[in-house]
Each structure stands twice: as structure tokens, then as C-alpha cells.
Amino acid sequence: MSNSNSITKTFTIINELGLHARPAMLLVQAISRLECSVNIEKDGFEADAKSIMGVLTLAAEQNSHIIVRAEGPDAEKAINAIEKLVEEKFGED
Amino acid sequence: MNEERVFMPNPVPVSRLLEWSDLDLRVVAGESGLTRKIERPELNRPALEMAGFFEKWQCDRIQILGTGEIAYLEAHRNDKAVAHNIEHIFSSPPPCVIITGNLPIFDEIISLANQYGVSIFVSSHHTTIFTKRLWDHLEKELSPYVVKRGVLMDVFNLGVLITGPSSIGKSESALELMNKGHTFVADDLILIKGGGLSKLTGTGRSPVPYHMEIRGIGIIDVNRMYGPRVVRMEKQLDLVVELEDWDILKEYERLGIESKTTKILGIDLPYYKIPVKPGRNVSTIVEVAVLDHKLKESGVRMAKEFDENLIKAMQKHEGR
Numbered sequence: 352m353s354n355s356n357s358i359t360k361t362f363t364i365i366n367e368l369g370l371h372a373r374p375a376m377l378l379v380q381a382i383s384r385l386e387c388s389v390n391i392e393k394d395g396f397e398a399d400a401k402s403i404m405g406v407l408t409l410a411a412e413q414n415s416h417i418i419v420r421a422e423g424p425d426a427e428k429a430i431n432a433i434e435k436l437v438e439e440k441f442g443e444d
Numbered sequence: 445m446n447e448e449r450v451f452m453p454n455p456v457p458v459s460r461l462l463e464w465s466d467l468d469l470r471v472v473a474g475e476s477g478l479t480r481k482i483e484r485p486e487l488n489r490p491a492l493e494m495a496g497f498f499e500k501w502q503c504d505r506i507q508i509l510g511t512g513e514i515a516y517l518e519a520h521r522n523d524k525a526v527a528h529n530i531e532h533i534f535s536s537p538p539p540c541v542i543i544t545g546n547l548p549i550f551d552e553i554i555s556l557a558n559q560y561g562v563s564i565f566v567s568s569h570h571t572t573i574f575t576k577r578l579w580d581h582l583e584k585e586l587s588p589y590v591v592k593r594g595v596l597m598d599v600f601n602l603g604v605l606i607t608g609p610s611s612i613g614k615s616e617s618a619l620e621l622m623n624k625g626h627t628f629v630a631d632d633l634i635l636i637k638g639g640g641l642s643k644l645t646g647t648g649r650s651p652v653p654y655h656m657e658i659r660g661i662g663i664i665d666v667n668r669m670y671g672p673r674v675v676r677m678e679k680q681l682d683l684v685v686e687l688e689d690w691d692i693l694k695e696y697e698r699l700g701i702e703s704k705t706t707k708i709l710g711i712d713l714p715y716y717k718i719p720v721k722p723g724r725n726v727s728t729i730v731e732v733a734v735l736d737h738k739l740k741e742s743g744v745r746m747a748k749e750f751d752e753n754l755i756k757a758m759q760k761h762e763g764r
Contacts, residue, residue, distance in 0.1 A: 395451055396633060396649060397449075398632070402593075403657045404631050408632050
């Protein structure tokens with residue numbers, strides 16, 4: 352799904368400990384300087400992906416799904432950065 | 445503020461009623477009905493249905509049998525039409541049936557409950573107090589809710605939701621407010637429940653409560669740092685303060701004669717939009733917003749009174 356500069360993509364968290372403090376920090380750092388807004392949705396709750404507490408509050412455990420929605424000129428960069436982190440298990444395991 | 449996305453809570457299993465000890469319930473029949481779901485908080489006393497009037501029958505409500513219903517059943521124990529109506533009630537089926545005041549229950553009803561798998565409970569409490577307590581539980585569990593981003597604080601006993609874009613200083617102003625003795629409820633994702641009444645309640649959504657992030661420091665445990673005196677799990681929401689970057693091209697509230705509101709779950713809440721720039725003490729301004737609201741609630745309109753007094757003073761001068 353994408354129009355001009357809004358991209359939505361669903362990811363499965365595969366690292367064993369889920370989206371805990373360190374992965375959340377890496378995720379926030381990866382996108383915080385990009386020129387786009389990024390929201391992460393889990394179980395119907397939506398957090399600002401640029402907020403550490405927001406991302407942590409989602410408590411996305413292993414094998415859970417998150418829906419990432421990026422909007423703005425850097426939307427594609429944001430999605431790619433998050434995809435890389437998720438696939439690389441945030442450098443864990 | 446963002447458009448509102450309203451969430452509906454999951455239905456409550458009938459067995460949950462047994463966990464609410466203040467209801468003092470025990471199951472007397474239809475145990476297989478404990479897995480049924482309660483989807484609505486409303487209750488019904490089925491006196492009219494017992495008498496055969498089913499036009500407004502809502503079978504998704506918990507049915508409460510009090511003194512009147514039980515006396516009616518006793519008086520019509522051999523009445524075939526009433527027996528038929530009772531069967532209609534049980535076969536619908538409602539989530540469960542509750543008898544209040546430890547009133548006696550007849551074998552015919554017990555066998556209907558077992559036949560249709562509808563649990564019957566008995567409580568020692570009388571109907572009025574029982575329905576009040578049950579309503580309080582169900583309303584809490586079954587109210588729709590929304591999720592807002594911000595910090596929820598208790599300031600001078602009023603619940604304040606501080607919203608605004610990221611890194612505007614919401615968490616920092618919450619810290620300052622705690623330093624002044626105000627109470628922290630939650631940071632970031634705030635879950636706000638409506639209760640059908642004109643009240644909203646806010647609570648944190650995090651599975652690990654009382655934490656916040658302070659740029660440059662990291663994640664802090666507010667409960668450990670400031671102690672249980674300044675934290676609480678939930679708070680009635682009374683007003684919304686939105687922080688935004690000071691925009692020199694924008695006109696902000698200068699007089700305060702008009703009161704602004706914002707809607708959450710259909711309820712109007714007093715709303716203050718506060719422009720922020722470096723050096724502006726946001727926590728003090730939040731306190732002042734709360735005090736201003738408190739005074740307005742008690743009928744004091746500072747700006748309006750000032751204006752009236754000014755006009756009076758000017759009129760005196762006119763005569764000179």
C-alpha cells in the first residue's frame with residue numbers, strides 16, 4: 352500500500368525478547384531524524400514511533416504483528432530502516 | 445487534536461461476576477452458562493416480560509429478580525401462561541439471571557436454567573444496592589474508550605491531560621509538577637474511558653506503570669524516584685492542556701473571557717492551548733490553567749469581572 356508518500360507495512364517481531372528497551376531505542380533512533388511521521392499500531396493501539404515510551408507501551412512481544420505507517424518525504428526510508436532492524440532481530444539473539 | 449478512534453471493550457464472561465466480592469454472589473443453577481458473555485452494562489427487571497409483555501424485551505441484558513418479581517412468580521406458580529413467559533425469558537437467552545436479597549428460588553426455574561444453560565446467581569444484597577454495585581463494575585469494564593497521546597496528571601485534585609507534539613516538553617513539565625507535589629498518572633499512551641455519564645476516566649496503557657522518558661537521562665521510574673505519594677493508577681479527566689510551539693503569526697488567548705472546550709467521547713472538556721517557548725515555565729502555567737478552571741467552575745470569571753470593574757471605573761470618571 353502506498354500513494355505519493357504514505358506507506359503502510361506490517362512486520363512480525365521475531366527477536367526473542369520482543370520490542371523491549373534496546374530495540375525500541377534503535378527503532379526510534381533510526382527514524383527520529385527523518386522527515387516523516389511514523390506511527391506503529393499494535394492491537395488497535397497506535398504509538399508515535401519517535402517516542403520511546405510510546406513504542407515501549409505497545410509491549411510488542413515475539414511473533415506479534417506491528418503495523419507501521421509512515422507519512423512524509425522520507426516515508427520509504429523510515430519503512431526500510433524499520434524493516435532492516437526487525438529482520439536483523441535488532442542485533443539480538 | 446487528532447480525530448477520535450473509539451474502541452469497544454471485549455465482552456465480560458459471566459464467570460467474572462464471581463470475582464467481584466462486593467456483589468456477594470453464588471451460583472445456584474445453570475453452571476454451564478458461566479461462559480456466556482455480557483456485552484452490555486444495562487440491567488433489566490423482567491416483571492413486564494413475566495406478565496407477557498415482550499415488546500421491549502432486550503435479551504442481551506442481565507435479568508434481576510427482586511422482591512416484586514419473586515412474589516409475582518410465587519403468586520402465579522400454577523399459571524401456565526406465566527410459565528410460558530418464564531420459559532421465553534430463559535430460552536432467549538439472557539447472559540444470566542440474578543436473584544437479590546437471598547430470596548427463595550423454585551425448582552421449576554432451576555430446571556429451566558439448567559435446560560437452557562443460563563446461570564442463576566443469588567446475592568444477599570437488596571436490589572437497589574446490588575444494581576448500583578453491579579452497574580459500577582460493568583460500566584467500568586464495558587465502556588468504550590479512546591487512546592490519547594500525552595501526560596495525565598492530577599493537579600490540585602483535577603485530572604489534566606497535557607498533550608502536544610513530541611519533544612515539546614510534556615514529560616519535563618510533568619516532572620516539574622511532581623516536584624511541586626502534584627500526582628502522576630501516566631505518560632505517552634493514555635486510555636480514556638467514558639461511562640455513559642458525563643465523566644471520563646484516564647489511565648495508562650503501559651503494562652509497566654509509572655515510567656517516563658526524559659531526554660538526556662533515559663527511562664525513569666517515577667514511583668521509585670518520587671514515591672507513592674505522587675503516583676496514582678487512574679484519575680477522572682477534568683481538562684485538557686495542549687502545548688504547542690509558540691507561533692509568532694498566531695493569535696493566542698489574551699483575555700480568557702470565552703471558555704474553550706474540546707470533545708472526548710462526546711463529552712465537552714475545558715481546553716487550554718498554551719504556546720511554549722524556551723524560558724516559559726510550563727508547569728506553572730498548567731497550574732494556573734487548573735486554578736482558572738476551578739474558579740470558573742465555582743462561578744468566578746476573572747477576566748469578565750475585571751472588565752466589568754474597569755467599565756464601572758470609567759463610567760465614574762465620565763461624570764467628572
